[in-house]
Amino acid sequence: MSVLLLAEHDNAKVTDATARALSAALQIDRSVDVLVVGQDCHTAAEDAATLSGVSRAILVQDARYQHFLAEALADLIVNLSGNYQTLIAPGTAIGKSVMPRVAAQLDVMQVTDVSRVLTPTSFERLIYAGNAIQIVEVPHDKSVLTIRVASFESVAASESAAPIECAAPGPAFPKTRFVGESIRKTGRPELTSARIVISGGRGMGSADNFDALIKPIADKLGAAIGASRAAVDSGFAPNDWQVGQTGKVVAPELYIAIGISGAIQHLAGMKDAKVIVAINKDEEAPIFQVADYGLVGDLFSVLPEFNRTLKQPV
Amino acid sequence: MKILVPVKRVVDSNVKIRVCPDGSGVDLANVKMSMNPFDEIAVEQAVRFKELGKASEVVVVSVGAKGASETLRTGLAMGADRGIHVVTDSAIEPLAVAKILTRIVIDERPQLVIVGKQAIDDDCNQTGQMLAGLLHWPQATFASKTELAGNTIIVTREIDGGLQTLELDLPAVITSDLRLNEPRYASLSNIMKAKKKLIVEMTPEELGVDIMPRLKIGRTIEPPVRGGGKKVTNVTELVQVVRNYI
Numbered sequence: 295m296s297v298l299l300l301a302e303h304d305n306a307k308v309t310d311a312t313a314r315a316l317s318a319a320l321q322i323d324r325s326v327d328v329l330v331v332g333q334d335c336h337t338a339a340e341d342a343a344t345l346s347g348v349s350r351a352i353l354v355q356d357a358r359y360q361h362f363l364a365e366a367l368a369d370l371i372v373n374l375s376g377n378y379q380t381l382i383a384p385g386t387a388i389g390k391s392v393m394p395r396v397a398a399q400l401d402v403m404q405v406t407d408v409s410r411v412l413t414p415t416s417f418e419r420l421i422y423a424g425n426a427i428q429i430v431e432v433p434h435d436k437s438v439l440t441i442r443v444a445s446f447e448s449v450a451a452s453e454s455a456a457p458i459e460c461a462a463p464g465p466a467f468p469k470t471r472f473v474g475e476s477i478r479k480t481g482r483p484e485l486t487s488a489r490i491v492i493s494g495g496r497g498m499g500s501a502d503n504f505d506a507l508i509k510p511i512a513d514k515l516g517a518a519i520g521a522s523r524a525a526v527d528s529g530f531a532p533n534d535w536q537v538g539q540t541g542k543v544v545a546p547e548l549y550i551a552i553g554i555s556g557a558i559q560h561l562a563g564m565k566d567a568k569v570i571v572a573i574n575k576d577e578e579a580p581i582f583q584v585a586d587y588g589l590v591g592d593l594f595s596v597l598p599e600f601n602r603t604l605k606q607p608v
Numbered sequence: 609m610k611i612l613v614p615v616k617r618v619v620d621s622n623v624k625i626r627v628c629p630d631g632s633g634v635d636l637a638n639v640k641m642s643m644n645p646f647d648e649i650a651v652e653q654a655v656r657f658k659e660l661g662k663a664s665e666v667v668v669v670s671v672g673a674k675g676a677s678e679t680l681r682t683g684l685a686m687g688a689d690r691g692i693h694v695v696t697d698s699a700i701e702p703l704a705v706a707k708i709l710t711r712i713v714i715d716e717r718p719q720l721v722i723v724g725k726q727a728i729d730d731d732c733n734q735t736g737q738m739l740a741g742l743l744h745w746p747q748a749t750f751a752s753k754t755e756l757a758g759n760t761i762i763v764t765r766e767i768d769g770g771l772q773t774l775e776l777d778l779p780a781v782i783t784s785d786l787r788l789n790e791p792r793y794a795s796l797s798n799i800m801k802a803k804k805k806l807i808v809e810m811t812p813e814e815l816g817v818d819i820m821p822r823l824k825i826g827r828t829i830e831p832p833v834r835g836g837g838k839k840v841t842n843v844t845e846l847v848q849v850v851r852n853y854i
Contacts, residue, residue, distance in 0.1 A: 363774070364737070364747055387767040391749045394702070394734035395741035403703045403822040406732045416826065421730050422619070426627045426634055429826030469777040470746040473762065477769035486768075490853055515854055527787065533752065533766040540646075540726060540786065542768075548853045558624065565834055569853075571846060577839075584836040587849050596843055603847040 296325035296349070298374065300367070300383040300392065303330060303338035310487035313345060313448035315384035315441040320347045320449070321411040322380055327352050329374065331367060333360035339458050346452040356463035361472040362388050368395035370464030375400060375436075380414075385440040385543075386486075397438035405430055407442035407543075423539040424562035443486060444545035444566055478532065485535065488518035490548045491567070493537055496524035497553025497574070497593055504530055507597040508552060514604050520544065520564075522554045538563035553593045556581025573597070609756075609778075610665045611654040612718040613688065614709055615647040617672055617679040618729040631827035634729075643679045646724025648686070650784040652791040653754065654722050655687035662756045663720070665689045669712055671705050673697045677807060684802035685794035691807035696819060704812070704819040706738035711815040713743060718779065720761065725750055725783045736783035746776035750785040 297319045301312045308330070319326045326347060330339040331354045339353040352374070358366050371392065375381055381396060383389030385407045397404035409427070410418035416431040420442070432439075485491065492512050494504050504519070512519050521531035523538055537544055539562035549567035554560060556572070556579055564570070565584055572585035575592045582588040589596060619625060620640040628635050643651075657663040668683035669692040670676040680691035694708050713721065723736030740747035748763035752771070755762045764773045766785050776782075794802070812819045840846050 361772070364749070365740075368741060387750065387765075390733050391737060391747070394737035395747065397734070398703060398706055398738035398741035401703075403701050404732075404734055404738075405823065406734060420831070421828075422625045422634060423728065423731070424831060425625050427829045427831050429828070431824035431826060433822060467746070469780075470748070471775045473773040473775050475770070475772045477767075477771075515850065523786065532770065533787065534768060534770050539728070539731065548850065550850070559621070565831075569849075570836065571849060573846075582837060582839070584834045586836060586838060587846060588837070588839045589841075589843065589846050590839065591843075599843045600847060603843055604850070608851065 296327065296378055297323045297380045297382055298371070298378040299326055299328050300371065300389065301328045301330045301338070301342050302384055302386055302388055303332065303335060303341070305332055305335045306337045307341045308338055308345070310448055310484065311384035311386050311443045314443040314446040315382060316345055316347065316449045317446045318408060318411055318441045319382050322414045325349050329354070329371070331359045331370060332362070333357050340455070343455040343458050344451050346449050348456040350456050351458045353458055353460050354463055358463065358466045361475070363467065363470055363472065364391040364395055365467035365470050366464065367392045368399065369467065371396045372399050373464045374461065379436060381438045383440050384443050389440045393438050393440050400436060400438065402433070402436050402438055404438040404440070405432060406440050408439050409442045409445040420562070423558050424565065425558065442543060444543045478534070482512065483516065483518045485518045485520055485537070485542050486544055488544070488546055490515045490517035491520050491537070491544050491546045491564070492517045492550040492552065493520035493522065493554060493564070494525055494531065494552045495522040495554030496528055496530070498525060498530050501530045507593070510601050511597070511604065522560050551581050551585070552597065554581055555579045556584065609663045609720065610667060610716060610718040611657060611663045612713065612716060612721045613647070613650045613654045613666060613668050613683065614705070614721070614723055614735065615651065615668050615670050615679050615683050616644045616724070616727050617641050617670065617676050618644045618727055621645055621728055627828055627830045631829060633828045641675060643682050644724050644727050646726060646784050648791040649786070649788050650722040650724050651683045651686050651688060652789045653784060656789065657756060658687065667692065667716060667718070669694065669709065671696065671700055671708055680807050681802050682794065684805040685799040686792060687798070690805055693807050693809045694812060694815070695809055696812055698819060699821060700819055701821050701823065702732050702734040702738055703822060704817065705735050706742055707817045708812055708815055709739050710742045711817060720778060721781045723781060723783045725785050736781050740781035743781070746780040747782070748774050748776055748780065749783040751782045752785050752787040754782060754788065
């Protein structure tokens with residue numbers, strides 16, 4: 295029996311989160327079909343088909359899927375689920391909204407944010423804001439999972455392309471209607487797939503300071519920008535920058551934490567970074583306990599100096 | 609309009625938990641317990657709707673052992689009208705909770721169920737979506753703003769790339785995210801008044817729900833400890849480190 299993976303895409307390409315979830319899926323079974331659903335997404339299906347290890351790309355196109363709303367997606371996956379033992383999605387906002395609904399309709403439990411595949415039916419996942427790892431075993435006949443994408447590497451693209459098969463749309467769900475969206479396109483790498491992340495905390499003091507002090511460094515490093523919950527709550531950063539237990543989970547090569555104290559809930563979102571650098575004026579700040587390189591200092595003098603030094607030729 | 613709000617008793621968010629060395633789980637002995645923070649936000653939102661005259665009654669419900677009644681009292685002190693305690697000492701999965709809530713929804717007929725986005729102990733983030741799936745109701749997860757408008761609710765959600773706004777026909781399930789509101793502290797007089805509010809007890813068996821867990825929980829272990837603590841003394845050193853990554 296095999297795996298169905300719900301892809302996330304922008305109609306042209308599947309996301310890095312999908313490629314990471316695919317690597318988890320392939321650890322569960324060699325036979326993985328990738329489901330590409332949307333309004334006009336044939337190109338995304340072609341992209342999915344080139345991911346290494348994909349058996350088939352299943353393409354479903356209809357206006358009802360234009361905005362990837364959970365109810366219609368769940369009904370579709372339930373319709374398609376008969377052929378698969380394991381239904382998987384990356385642990386993104388879409389995956390987390392859709393898969394529990396699928397699981398309940400199939401009368402099975404769901405496992406959220408799998409961080410490690412031990413066997414095809416047993417997994418590790420994090421609980422208590424990442425302070426404990428729980429080993430969970432699912433029944434053999436049907437399981438539904440979301441994947442903690444920060445814990446897995448992306449699958450590469452392959453030379454060949456798997457076949458693309460079209461499947462019929464599922465039912466519409468007229469009781470939920472899309473009204474609008476404000477999605478920012480910054481030209482920066484995506485937070486959950488960036489090699490380098492630089493995050494600001496409440497100590498930044500304002501959104502303008504994020505712009506003046508963090509952005510130039512992020513630009514120079516080609517980094518994504520993140521934020522602590524406190525910074526977002528204070529309006530210094532938008533919600534989609536939040537890194538933490540209930541925000542984004544990242545595992546970059548380098549994580550730079552500026553004016554972030556290092557609360558448990560924030561650490562949950564970044565402690566898998568390969569290297570952590572922290573700047574904070576409080577030398578007792580918990581962030582220094584996990585930082586590989588810490589600098590105690592006032593970010594308002596450190597950051598400008600950092601910027602200047604970074605710009606100097608080596 | 610009636611609003612139902614499920615609430616869960618969890619380890620307080622300020623507590624640093626300890627993993628039992630024998631792998632049996634997390635040490636909860638003498639640990640401070642509180643209402644799940646996302647559920648506080650859910651209760652707050654329901655009570656605000658009542659204060660705005662959009663809802664007539666807020667019912668809080670909790671599934672769990674004896675201590676769950678304290679969590680219900682907290683909800684009542686915040687302004688909910690009555691509570692339902694589904695009593696069980698067993699470990700209970702989100703799917704079973706969702707099934708229990710389904711039965712209660714069929715009985716109580718709320719127009720809106722507001723569920724906390726995730727419980728900060730198991731971090732599952734499933735119950736609201738499962739409930740909506742079992743009822744085949746509209747769902748809007750990770751709500752940061754809600755507006756009731758007659759027979760619909762307009763919800764702004766926090767999603768990966770920013771914000772999304774949906775309109776849902778009632779009845780519906782929404783899950784509350786951090787920025788939906790800031791929950792009130794119950795005043796002492798409200799805490800006293802809450803003692804007189806009604807909490808009805810029932811069991812999963814009486815509701816006809818099989819709560820047998822579907823997943824087998826194996827060992828609970830500590831994550832790898834991350835070393836750290838090295839300090840540098842000046843910015844130049846830091847830049848040298850960072851340069852390696854460009």
